[in-house]
Amino acid sequence: MADTSTQTPNPPKQKKAKKPLKIKARAPRGFVDKTAPTVRAEQGLIQAVTAIYGQHGFEPLETSAFEYADALGKFLPDDDRPNAGVFALQDDDEQWMALRYDHTAPLARYAAENWQHLAKPYRRYAAGPVWRNEKPGPGRFREFWQCDADIVGSDNPAADAEICLIARKGLTAAGLSDEQVSIKINNRKLLNATLDMAEVSDPTQKLIVLRALDKLDRLGLEGVTALLGDGRKDESGDFTTGAKLTPKQIETVLAFSTAGRETRADTLTALEGVVGGHAEGAAGLAELRAMDALFTALGHPPGAFVFDPGIVRGLEYYTGVVFEAELNIQVQDEKGRPVQFGAVGGGGRYDDLMTRFTGQPVPATGFSFGVSRLVSALQAAGQTIEAPAPLVMVLVLDAEHTDHSFLLAERVRQAGISTEVYVGTSGMKAQMKHADRRNAFAAVIVGEDERQDSTVTIKNLELGRQLAQRIDSREKWAEERPGQVTVPADDMVKTLQEMWDGNQA
């Protein structure tokens, strides 16, 4: 029997001996590390928003990161391109699984699976990462957090209105002011009616029309008109093929999209004139009227909830009301140019999403925040990020007595102050430097002298930071020992607390 295992494989090329390759330390494309300030801000935000959801009786639901690909809907990967759009892999039983790309599809799967156990209407919230296997861009990543609230099992416009209400409440709870938040609302039924009246029936053509209308705020009437017609050439010379509508069709479509007025009542009147004569249009208008009545009764300012026929949103699964949360914030970039914030969240009614599980439509409506985008919006709005908790550093001057430092640190922690014991191996100077860089407000120094006397030396690092700016000679610096005291070990916690309070004053 031939044993091939002892044969040498092809000898490596006789090049100069290479050093072992070092791996480039970098996160995968489109994935980012979130450092402490961002994590703190995002966690604070999610806490504030989900508290609102909880007040409205929504329950948390965490579903798994992976779903079977067919449960995710029409974006399931095919064999040729198993990772188109989603991150997918094949399980042992050859089933395709994919990471969720939003929280809505998993909710539909969960609700269908547990339908008989759920009290309907079922309302839940979810916060967590979602993954999209697309080319990343500025402010766009392949992993990002969304925070959702949905109501399944009600086709009542009151459910849509409540979703809009908590979207707004969530944003204000996150720290935005009443004037900064605006929920813009449209209804896909009105769009369908418009397309029907304009005699646009080809599905592909419909899609192009909707995409064009979605760009109204960015490209303006002229650009959208071009996209509805033959097409448009952008600044880079790239040509986008248009929907090839006739001028009359374009007129019909744009008459709808530009029917927005100052108040909801005026907009409803204008829309009545455009699509009121169409059956589906009339149905959509009735839903908006019901929402309007609730908003008005609850006494929110007029700008809080706006009917805007220019809103299109996601193109595939929305069936009725759609909405977007927009921020009225004036921001400038480094070059002083005004920055337009896109929507920080959106949602709508998706009555058909569960059909593939249940065989019949189940009404559902929901909303989703982009967590990271909202955090950067808050920062732009001047919301300060929570400062990290105060920190004390306990030095270890003699490795044999590390336990002593650990015991002291435990006493400080019990008083509620975060405490780090130096666990490196460098000398005192490096430890002080470390304490400084960790932004500790105080260092606890325990050497042989302190141990024998049952004392500790506490140095006020914050004070030293201020003094350092005025001292330039080494001698003075060495003599200064700013805010340094030696106290009995039993007074350590009290001294630290007073030092912190004093520094805050």
Place this chain on the structure above:
RNA sequence: GCCGUCGUAGCUCAGUUGGUUAGAGCGCCAGAUUGUGGCUCUGGAGGUCCUCCGUUCAAUUCGGAGCGACGGUACCA
């Protein structure tokens, strides 16, 4: 996906008209400093010059392809 710019130390960047050992500033580590953050001085570590293929006696440098970053545009459940 398409167009453009770029890729040299941890960071910001010089430089090599193709030739011995590729540099600076900042940062990092250590010493001067006895048990003290900053300043100053001294020393040290750290590089497949993005990768591969080609041209060449010789490529970090020239050519091609790829990958990556950034910007614009498209798509975005």
